[in-house]
Amino acid sequence: MIASAPNRPTACLALADGTLFYGIGFGATGETTAELCFNTAMTGYQEIMTDPSYAGQVVTFTFPHIGNTGVTPEDDETADPVAAGMVVKWMPTTPSNWRSAGPLGDWLATRGRIAIGGVDTRRLTRAIRQAGAPHVALAHNPDGEFDVEALVAKARAFAGLEGMDLAREVTCAQSYRWDEMRWAWPDGYTRQEAPKHKVVAIDYGAKRNILRCLASAGCDVTVLPATATTADVLSHNPDGVFLSNGPGDPAATGAYAVPMIQGVLNQTTLPVFGICLGHQMLALALGAQTVKMNHGHHGANHPVKDHDTNKVEITSMNHGFAVDAQSLPDGIIETHTSLFDGSNCGIRMKDRPVFSVQHHPEASPGPQDSFYLFERFAEAMAARA
Numbered sequence: 001m002i003a004s005a006p007n008r009p010t011a012c013l014a015l016a017d018g019t020l021f022y023g024i025g026f027g028a029t030g031e032t033t034a035e036l037c038f039n040t041a042m043t044g045y046q047e048i049m050t051d052p053s054y055a056g057q058v059v060t061f062t063f064p065h066i067g068n069t070g071v072t073p074e075d076d077e078t079a080d081p082v083a084a085g086m087v088v089k090w091m092p093t094t095p096s097n098w099r100s101a102g103p104l105g106d107w108l109a110t111r112g113r114i115a116i117g118g119v120d121t122r123r124l125t126r127a128i129r130q131a132g133a134p135h136v137a138l139a140h141n142p143d144g145e146f147d148v149e150a151l152v153a154k155a156r157a158f159a160g161l162e163g164m165d166l167a168r169e170v171t172c173a174q175s176y177r178w179d180e181m182r183w184a185w186p187d188g189y190t191r192q193e194a195p196k197h198k199v200v201a202i203d204y205g206a207k208r209n210i211l212r213c214l215a216s217a218g219c220d221v222t223v224l225p226a227t228a229t230t231a232d233v234l235s236h237n238p239d240g241v242f243l244s245n246g247p248g249d250p251a252a253t254g255a256y257a258v259p260m261i262q263g264v265l266n267q268t269t270l271p272v273f274g275i276c277l278g279h280q281m282l283a284l285a286l287g288a289q290t291v292k293m294n295h296g297h298h299g300a301n302h303p304v305k306d307h308d309t310n311k312v313e314i315t316s317m318n319h320g321f322a323v324d325a326q327s328l329p330d331g332i333i334e335t336h337t338s339l340f341d342g343s344n345c346g347i348r349m350k351d352r353p354v355f356s357v358q359h360h361p362e363a364s365p366g367p368q369d370s371f372y373l374f375e376r377f378a379e380a381m382a383a384r385a
């Protein structure tokens with residue numbers, strides 16, 4: 001069936017259950033299929049759209065005004081947007097600053113990403129909360145014609161993120177040294193002293209700001225592709241190993257990441273620090289399990305309790321899988337817990353500096369309460385030296 005919806009909307013979001021949302025298309029034209037998640041952050045859409053962890057996901061923003069500020073290359077978390085598409089309530093018209101990079105629609109179009117505006121994102125968010133993150137097809141056609149049955153069928157045919165290894169697709173092609181000067185933070189944040197610790201960071205879809213934070217905590221960072229082996233890692237003679245965030249199912253990515261991590265744990269006493277996907281894969285390597293969540297955590301205001309200090313930190317989150325705290329073996333301690341739903345947000349080995357968190361201490365976007373974790377990693381390397 002070819003349907004022309006009223007007022008000729010130019011974009012259509014079809015959920016696998018047959019629900020349709022029409023709106024105004026911007027960004028690239030064409031179609032994409034993905035899982036749909038909602039993000040509650042009020043700022044930082046550019047960092048969210050360029051976070052490699054969003055590969056395979058369309059993001060709907062609960063904050064209604066997206067695109068009032070423009071885009072700037074400084075805020076890209078990777079070279080291209082990696083989220084599959086974008087859903088917003090109010091369409092951006094004219095950004096208030098950074099106009100040189102152009103409005104949001106142009107930015108998305110040149111990177112082949114589809115967006116839909118004018119959607120009732122509250123209704124959509126309620127649907128996600130109730131039924132879980134749906135599979136969707138998103139189409140942008142300036143002619144306003146949509147084969148909605150075909151779109152629903154494509155949404156249904158989307159295989160889903162469970163079992164999907166996407167790290168291989170978003171990782172760097174070759175190893176490289178993080179060039180701190182090129183991506184330095186604004187004045188005042190940039191590290192002044194020479195780096196003290198040699199860190200190998202495995203790129204499962206690393207956000208630039210994580211590498212920047214490692215550098216500003218005193219690390220000289222060498223980034224290796226996702227499929228690096230234990231021997232590859234140890235050939236750099238590191239003082240510590242960092243496991244990055246990334247997209248997809250940790251169990252699938254773990255097929256090659258887990259043996260590498262276990263090799264590092266068995267052959268060395270190096271400090272290991274993981275964030276998000278890195279946290280989940282460290283947990284798998286230590287014998288725990290991960291589970292798919294109903295609709296995950298995606299936002300910049302998630303309270304997390306640090307059990308070591310009893311402090312609550314407000315954190316940035318982006319994950320659809322979680323470590324099952326019940327599955328943690330003896331000798332592995334739960335260090336952080338979500339105060340929203342009690343899910344696991346951090347672990348560490350009882351007597352070794354091997355630890356990881358589910359949330360994003362690098363923020364971008366989000367509050368910087370958890371930056372101490374980078375310092376903890378640096379302190380662990382200093383103590384071992």
Ligand SMILES: NC(=O)CC[C@H](N)C(=O)O
Binds near residue numbers: 246319320
């Ligand atoms: N930000 C991340 O590293 C996400 C990890 C994993 N892909 C998840 O959705 O849970």
